[in-house]
Amino acid sequence: MMNLSYIHRMPRFTHPRLEDVPLDLALHALADSNRLAIVARLAAAAGLSCSNAAPCDAPVPKSTLSNHLKTLRAAGLIETTQSGREMINVLRRDEFDRRFPGLLDAILANNAV
Amino acid sequence: MMNLSYIHRMPRFTHPRLEDVPLDLALHALADSNRLAIVARLAAAAGLSCSNAAPCDAPVPKSTLSNHLKTLRAAGLIETTQSGREMINVLRRDEFDRRFPGLLDAILANNAV
DNA sequence: TTCATAGTTCGGGAATATTGAACTATTGAA
């Protein structure tokens, strides 16, 4: 019998190449106040678990939060890796900036409270 | 009997004050390839009727086009005025730039084919 | 008038988003 237990250690998430991300998909991911808040928090931190990346105001259900992070992942904005039982999210800042120069800067600058 | 015919000459569209437009609404309006194409055309023209503002590739049904323009209007991106039987659309560039400095520039610069 | 043009609005089906509930995986403690 083959030992298949290793598959549980396979990477859980797929991350797109930035060159495959169209502008409208990136903008769509950022066109939501909760996701904007998440990106803003990640921009100011080295890496955050899902619950730590969540916007502090407006409590978001965890399934909703998970979906928001999936949307950001699909747009090439964040990379998620497992660490213990937490999923650590990191902003793919350099790659995103190379793909869309100046875009994230402009958006974050305009996201001030 | 009151003469009510004048109401047909009332302004047809309402345009938001830019300070009332939240960032996520503006991004949402721009997070669509057809609407991006419309904005790009308006950025390069003084004023365009709805059908002239339509993206040249991908033919868009006129009701869909009308809704796209309504979305852009609600986000403070365009101003629409009637001229004869055409509706002339103008990009509210200065106002939008004052509200969201650098945002439209960054988006249009990244919208190049 | 009447016709054609330029668009808006309405309504229903298609596509997306939200979220409670069930589930998986990991850690720590008994």
Add this chain to the structure above:
DNA sequence: TTCAATAGTTCAATATTCCCGAACTATGAA
């Protein structure tokens, strides 16, 4: 080892939004 707690995903049902054909309104021209 087991058991419970934690951190998150996935599923499925509901809610919302979007798309677009059809009907409608307004204007200009014949």
